[in-house]
C-alpha cells in the first residue's frame with residue numbers, strides 16, 4: 001500500500017546546529033511507529049516537521065501522497081501559502097506533552113471548538129460527536145468540567161478527544177505521558193492502545209518502552225539527529 005507518511009533525507013538546523021541529519025521514515029496506513037531515543041535526538045523536531053510546525057531545510061515529507069508544505073501544479077512543486085498549509089495540517093492530529101487545553105472552556109467546549117470553527121459543523125452535531133468522543137476516552141461524566149478541575153491524565157485524554165474531533169487520518173504524539181504523575185500514565189496509554197487497535201495511524205515519541213513493545217508495528221531509534229536503528233519492536237528493543 002502507499003505509505004501514509006514518507007520522509008526522505010529530512011534535514012533541519014537551528015542557527016548553525018543541525019538537529020536532523022537526513023532522516024528517512026515510512027509509516028503505512030494503520031501502523032503505529034514509536035520514535036525512541038535520548039533527549040535532544042531530534043524526535044520532537046521531526047514530529048513538528050511532519051505537521052509543518054517547522055519547515056525543513058532539505059529532503060521531503062509526504063503525508064497521504066501530498067508533499068508537506070507544497071502543492072503540485074503542472075508537474076511542478078509550489079510552496080503553499082499559510083492558509084493552505086493550515087488546510088493540509090487539518091488532517092493531522094497532534095498531542096503534546098503539555099495538554100494545551102483552552103483554560104476557559106469546558107472539556108466538551110474544547111472538543112467542539114475545532115469542528116465548529118474550523119470545519120463549520122453545526123454546533124448540535126459537533127456536541128453530539130464531542131460527547132461520544134469524551135465517552136470514548138472515558139470522560140463521559142466530565143463534559144462540563146474545566147481543565148483546572150481535571151487531573152493531568154484526564155486533561156490529556158480531553159486533548160486526545162479534541163484532536164480526534166477533527167477526524168484526522170494521522171495522529172502525532174509528542175511524549176504524551178511525560179508530564180504526568182506515574183499513576184496517571186496508564187489511563188492515557190490505554191486510550192492510545194485503543195486507538196491503535198482501532199486502526200489509527202500514529203507516530204508516537206515516547207520513553208514508554210512497554211507501550212512500544214506492546215503496540216508499535218515499528219520502532220525507530222534516533223540518536224543525534226539520525227535514525228540509528230529501525231524495525232519491529234522485538235528486533236530493536238531486545239537486541240543484546
Ligand code: ADP
Pocket residue numbers: 014015019037038039040041042043044045046
Ligand atoms: P528530542 O525530542 O529528541 O528531545 P528535540 O527535537 O526537542 O529533541 O531537540 C533536538 C535539538 O534541537 C535540541 O538540541 C534542541 O535544543 C534543539 N531545538 C529544538 N527546537 C529548537 C528551536 N526552535 N530552536 C533552536 N533549537 C531547537
Ligand code: ADP
Pocket residue numbers: 044097175
Ligand atoms: P520538548 O523537547 O519536551 O518539546 P523543550 O523545552 O525542549 O521541550 O521545547 C519546547 C519548545 O521550545 C519547542 O517548541 C522547541 O522547538 C523549542 N526549543 C527547544 N529547544 C530550543 C532552543 N535551544 N532554542 C529555542 N527554542 C527551543
